[in-house]
Amino acid sequence: MLIDSPSWNEAMRLIGEAAILLLLFLVAFSLTLVLLTVVSIKMGKFIFPRLLKPGLLMMEGLVRAIWKLLGIDDKELTAFSIRLHNMMMKKRFEAVPPEKRAIFLPQCLRSKECPAHLSDEGLICMKCGRCDIGPNIDEVRADGTKVFIVPGSTFIKRMVKRYRPEAIVGVGCLMEVKEGLEMCDRMGVVAMGFVTLRDGCVETAMDWGDFKDMMTGKITPLKLANLIELPGECKVPEPTMK
Ligand code: SF4
Numbered sequence: 417m418l419i420d421s422p423s424w425n426e427a428m429r430l431i432g433e434a435a436i437l438l439l440l441f442l443v444a445f446s447l448t449l450v451l452l453t454v455v456s457i458k459m460g461k462f463i464f465p466r467l468l469k470p471g472l473l474m475m476e477g478l479v480r481a482i483w484k485l486l487g488i489d490d491k492e493l494t495a496f497s498i499r500l501h502n503m504m505m506k507k508r509f510e511a512v513p514p515e516k517r518a519i520f521l522p523q524c525l526r527s528k529e530c531p532a533h534l535s536d537e538g539l540i541c542m543k544c545g546r547c548d549i550g551p552n553i554d555e556v557r558a559d560g561t562k563v564f565i566v567p568g569s570t571f572i573k574r575m576v577k578r579y580r581p582e583a584i585v586g587v588g589c590l591m592e593v594k595e596g597l598e599m600c601d602r603m604g605v606v607a608m609g610f611v612t613l614r615d616g617c618v619e620t621a622m623d624w625g626d627f628k629d630m631m632t633g634k635i636t637p638l639k640l641a642n643l644i645e646l647p648g649e650c651k652v653p654e655p656t657m658k
Contacts, residue, residue: 445471446478450486453479453496465504472497494590498609501597508606509583510633515560518581519631520572520596522588522612523565524620525549532565538575539565552624556631572596576603585610585631587622 449471456463472479472493483493509517523539526532527546532539543550549565557563564575576584583606586596593609600607610627612620629635 442475442478446475446482449475449479450482453493454488457492457496462500462503465500469500469504472500491590494594495611498590498593498597498611502608505606505608509585509608512583512606513560514631516582517585517631518562518564518575518579518583519556519585520564520566520575520587521549521553522592522620523567524589524617525587525612525622526565526619528618534567537564538571539567541565547619548621548624552628556628561631572599576605582606583608587627588612589620 449468452463452468453472456468462468480490480493484490525547526539526549527544529546530539531542531544533542534540541549541553543553545551553563562575562579562581564571566572572584572586575581584596584600585608586593586600587610588596590611593611597607597609608630610622610630612622614621626635
């Protein structure tokens with residue numbers, strides 16, 4: 417029988433050894449990534465970013481598990497991934513002309529009494545003065561950048577298909593931004609993430625000054641690398657069309 421033959425046993429032994437070697441390599445690689453992220457955070461600059469970004473994408477599950485074992489807040493790693501992504505995209509983003517960019521603002525920035533109505537192009541701000549979107553939206557639109565207030569998760573894909581922007585800025589909570597950046601990576605669109613300041617799902621806030629600096633390229637790499645605080649996840653319900 418083939419399965420009792422010496423060649424079969426030899427093949428099984430080789431496969432087993434290869435699997436163990438692969439496992440050891442993956443664990444060692446993940447440990448290296450954890451070390452690099454921790455050192456990067458401590459030093460306030462990215463060590464080997466070109467290794468870190470694809471490495472974290474490939475080994476995210478294992479790296480997160482090691483972080484948890486070390487007692488490090490899971491959100492730290494998410495924030496780190498966004499900072500790293502922004503740093504690596506900065507030059508490419510700034511090379512895209514404003515009229516070929518699109519900004520997606522989360523609806524949770526609005527006031528609870530927001531009178532904006534829902535349209536095919538997202539929520540339309542009435543500039544009622546109840547939140548900071550009103551006084552800022554025209555300024556960020558002035559150079560031709562498209563700005564949308566996002567009513568729900570499928571909206572961004574729809575607008576990307578419709579307008580084909582070459583660069584996107586997504587504002588949102590930590591997880592929204594992370595998932596948005598991953599989606600843009602998959603679509604091959606240059607993207608930057610900007611995390612809201614305040615925890616919570618309604619009446620959140622963002623630093624419009626830093627945001628405009630990021631849009632105009634005035635933000636320094638150091639500031640960009642340290643933009644993100646650690647707010648919570650957003651669970652705000654999607655509005656319905658009236
Ligand atoms: S300023 Fe615009 S987005 Fe903000 S609450 Fe008023 S209508 Fe809504």
